[in-house]
Amino acid sequence: MKIAVLSGKGGTGKTTVSASLKSSIENCQYIDCDVEEPNGGIFLQPEISNVYPVMVKVPEIIKDKCTGCGECAKACQFNSMAVVKGNVLIFPELCHHCGACILACPEDAMIEVERQIGVVETNSDESFMHGKLNVGEPISIPIIAMLKDMVKDDGNVVIDCPPGSSCTVVESVEDCDFCILVTEPTPFGLHDLNIAVELVKKLGLSFGIVLNKASENSKIINEYCDDRNIDILMEIPFSRKIAEAYSKGILPIEADADLKKEFGEMFRKIEGKVLA
Amino acid sequence: MKICISSSGNSMESVMDPRFGRCEFFAIVDTETNETKIIDNAAAKSGGGAGIAAGQLLVDNDIEVLITGNVGPNANDVLKAAQIKIVRGKKVSLNDNVKMFQNKELEIIEETVPSHSGMK
Numbered sequence: 001m002k003i004a005v006l007s008g009k010g011g012t013g014k015t016t017v018s019a020s021l022k023s024s025i026e027n028c029q030y031i032d033c034d035v036e037e038p039n040g041g042i043f044l045q046p047e048i049s050n051v052y053p054v055m056v057k058v059p060e061i062i063k064d065k066c067t068g069c070g071e072c073a074k075a076c077q078f079n080s081m082a083v084v085k086g087n088v089l090i091f092p093e094l095c096h097h098c099g100a101c102i103l104a105c106p107e108d109a110m111i112e113v114e115r116q117i118g119v120v121e122t123n124s125d126e127s128f129m130h131g132k133l134n135v136g137e138p139i140s141i142p143i144i145a146m147l148k149d150m151v152k153d154d155g156n157v158v159i160d161c162p163p164g165s166s167c168t169v170v171e172s173v174e175d176c177d178f179c180i181l182v183t184e185p186t187p188f189g190l191h192d193l194n195i196a197v198e199l200v201k202k203l204g205l206s207f208g209i210v211l212n213k214a215s216e217n218s219k220i221i222n223e224y225c226d227d228r229n230i231d232i233l234m235e236i237p238f239s240r241k242i243a244e245a246y247s248k249g250i251l252p253i254e255a256d257a258d259l260k261k262e263f264g265e266m267f268r269k270i271e272g273k274v275l276a
Numbered sequence: 277m278k279i280c281i282s283s284s285g286n287s288m289e290s291v292m293d294p295r296f297g298r299c300e301f302f303a304i305v306d307t308e309t310n311e312t313k314i315i316d317n318a319a320a321k322s323g324g325g326a327g328i329a330a331g332q333l334l335v336d337n338d339i340e341v342l343i344t345g346n347v348g349p350n351a352n353d354v355l356k357a358a359q360i361k362i363v364r365g366k367k368v369s370l371n372d373n374v375k376m377f378q379n380k381e382l383e384i385i386e387e388t389v390p391s392h393s394g395m396k
């Protein structure tokens with residue numbers, strides 16, 4: 001079973017929930033798709049033994065053949081080229097690797113070259129994997145795609161998604177059996193939760209909610225979920241013990257044995273929903 | 277000489293927009309004929325590379341001087357390759373900016389801002 005963990009924004013405890021869930025399930029693979037800030041490793045402490053470069057193809061000009069006609073830049077929908085005074089300028093970081101410029105060039109003056117944008121790192125049995133986007137690179141989809149290719153088909157998988165609700169999240173949740181949306185009981189939390197709910201509904205995925213930092217303010221989330229018939233799978237109380245553990249890089253389930261049990265129960269609940 | 281100014285509105289009385297790639301309009305002033313033309317900045321709404329597309333627009337319009345606020349590094353590469361001079365305008369009307377430029381009261385920008393500054 002593949003479970004994606006997401007939240008409308010960062011900072012709601014998405015990684016804490018993903019890593020706790022992974023640690024509460026036997027034989028579970030953990031994939032950190034938050035490639036701009038992968039921090040699941042801080043809690044799970046994997047021993048990285050494999051590093052794979054992630055390459056993309058970008059165009060390069062064969063100067064002798066280029067007439068400076070500008071067709072390539074006109075074909076590029078991503079503004080990653082300009083043609084100035086007969087010279088082609090390429091901005092590889094903005095390239096989406098679509099190949100349109102190469103098709104558009106009447107002189108066959110372009111070729112594709114490989115360029116590294118980041119890495120995928122795993123431990124020896126690939127039960128832990130994360131991707132890292134090089135600093136300054138704006139496009140992370142190819143790294144997430146490579147991580148998703150390495151998902152094990154048998155067994156359980158927890159996928160820690162990037163924050164937000166953009167195409168990187170869509171790529172991360174694709175093919176998952178269930179989505180956990182993590183939120184917190186604040187107006188901002190509710191606003192972002194609503195966006196995440198719309199997204200997973202649009203993708204036709206089953207989902208449930210984990211309410212983090214539950215307190216007397218939880219009403220706003222409870223009412224939202226009641227109105228829409230959305231399941232709250234679990235509530236993690238706002239507690240000093242959990243916050244202290246977190247600040248030391250210790251998962252709440254290590255600090256609180258009951259919580260570990262609850263995560264296990266949540267997993268079985270999800271299993272019941274997916275298999276039903 | 278053709279001057280381009282990034283603009284927040286579509287008249288010469290509009291205030292200059294300090295953003296180059298994502299301003300809504302560009303005003304083009306031909307100092308020889310005194311003709312002015314306002315064009316839409318189609319690049320303003322693109323996901324990425326707005327500055328590059330805007331730079332290309334200036335190149336295609338044979339602009340020699342750009343009056344704006346800040347230019348990002350990618351746009352700067354395009355403008356540099358086209359030898360377009362970048363001048364730091366003021367948040368006043370386009371007409372006033374042109375006058376100030378002609379009186380040599382505006383500063384020539386040499387440095388560019390880091391990519392996506394203030395947008396994270």
Ligand code: SF4
Pocket residue numbers: 058059075076077078079080081094095096097098099100101102
């Ligand atoms: S491959 Fe596509 S995105 Fe990249 S430069 Fe060519 S046209 Fe633009």
Ligand code: SF4
Pocket residue numbers: 061065066067068069070071072073083088104105106107108109110
């Ligand atoms: S389309 Fe081909 S020949 Fe024309 S400017 Fe681009 S690379 Fe050069």
